[in-house]
Amino acid sequence: MPLDLICPAGNLVSLKAAIDNGADAVYMGFRDNTNARAFPGLNFDEAQAMEGLRYAHDRGRRVLLALNTYPQSDSWSRWTGAIDRAASLGMDAVILADAGLMRYAVKHHPQLRLHLSVQGSATSYEAVNFYREHFGIQRAVLPRVLSLPQVDNVVQHTDVEIELFGFGGLCVMVEGRCLLSSYCTGESPNSAGVCSPPKAVRWTDTPSGLESRLNGVLLDRYGKDEKAGYPTLCKGRFEVSGETYYALEEPTSLNTLDLLPEMLKMGIAAIKIEGRQRSPAYVAQVTKVWRAAIDAVKKNADGFKPTAPWQAELNKLSEGQSHTLGAYHRPWK
């Protein structure tokens, strides 16, 4: 089915919220660093995963397991163990980034459906087809760096289903190719499953304003009337040639509601909503809007226009209360 809605499940409550509000599938991680949202208090142990699977399957929905960090040699068995558990639990697919782990999955669980994670950094059909030929991946999630015509070119040249990010946090860098977080804190999404980890964050009230620091590095300083957001490294204000500004990216969210008709015509298989670290209420609200929007565009693609209430609802939930089309829209670059 085109334009499946894939929603984040950071815990069981979020999973149910996503399913109840119309997600076609949810994605989750186990409670360790085998996934790229390895935050304390988040994710699923085996019993919870089983309950989540039952809840989704009873309602005809699917559960995808993110195993999208890069296995470290000394703890390789943690990742292969996670693959084994995914297979025995009956996960509908696993989302992988590492080629070695894909080879393991194919060898030991040939029936397990594989998706290429955005952390695999595949931005061309040559890369996507590589994973298809060698590991039989069924779907690839593209990094948030291609323009829509470039996405279309990938779709035209592969049998692999293409999934795109539709809404939520905006990675400015190619996912899987960003080490800014480990440069600053020692932990990156690739190796530790976290970006700008909460444990490295310090807030300090100073005479010159509220300061956010990541492992001691000043990421931003906020004036009295400014709203402070989570200090994600690439969304801080820095000095370049004497100018202080958001040198890499503003605190803003990706929102591609406007692009749904084009994505539908292109044959995009699925839209992913970012945010396993967000609250169940957030997941419920975002899922509800996107369900309505996807149903509307499927009914009448040419007449589709995002409604004002949808956009208002999503803006309210967006980082910095603002949104962008990101790289899908060329001028952003």
Next chain:
Amino acid sequence: MNLSLGPLLYYWSRDDVLAFYEEAKTWPVARVYLGESVCSRRHLLRLPDWLALAEQLAAAGKDVVLSSQTLIESESDLKTLRRMVCDGRFRVEANEWGAVRLLSEAGAPFVAGHTLNIYNPETLDVLAGLGAERWLPPVEISRAALAAILASAPAGMETEVFAYGRLPLAYSARCFTARHYNLPKDDCQFRCLDHPDGLALSTREGEPFLTINGIQTQSAGVYTLIDELPALRELGVASLRLSPQSRHMGRVVEAFRAALAGEAGAADALARVMPGPAVDGYWHGRAGLEHRLERHA
């Protein structure tokens, strides 16, 4: 253990590039990586120019490797990549998995670059099976993590480690240099040419933090493993990659040569020509921006 001159990550004038490699012919580096691996808009040297340069450096006795583009976005990026693979005269460094596909289909042995994200021996073994005969770990790798990979590395695989230069940390669709000048990427006016060692980015308290290099973000600190040669040797590392900088690169190479030869004062000589503060946190399993000496201080 020998030295490799990494691909030029910045955008320099054609004359400056040619002068740089003219000099490089005389440097004690065994291997030279050539080509534009960062931004497809940079065109003062195109593939045929790089190939001509490759011929000259090969004639000067260098092992020449062509470095492929790290972020492939368009069909024209793929065309350049295919031409590089099809040429066949020189080995190619694959910096993303599309290049791996093309090289393995062509049956061409290749170098697996540091952006392929090889964090375990299983993935290294996959690449060996596809024709990789040399590889670079991710630049964030620690000594301990590298040792764990090498303990089970495929036979005959040569390891090259990024050992000197500003660390290439991230790649984006967005050009941060163009953004700094309020220019759209498609009309960037090639401002990278004004910044032969990138554009410095500091925190609001003036601490050097990162370096903007077009679509690439580098560290402000200069990674150096010149004090770690015994450990690198013990691990069986075959080559050290030195990443080009616009000034004193010959002296950087000379310092590493002297260090490899066990000559005294090499590290001090290197410190005098580094364009920023030294960092080595990654190697010690810590934040990349840290430096061993500061921690001990």
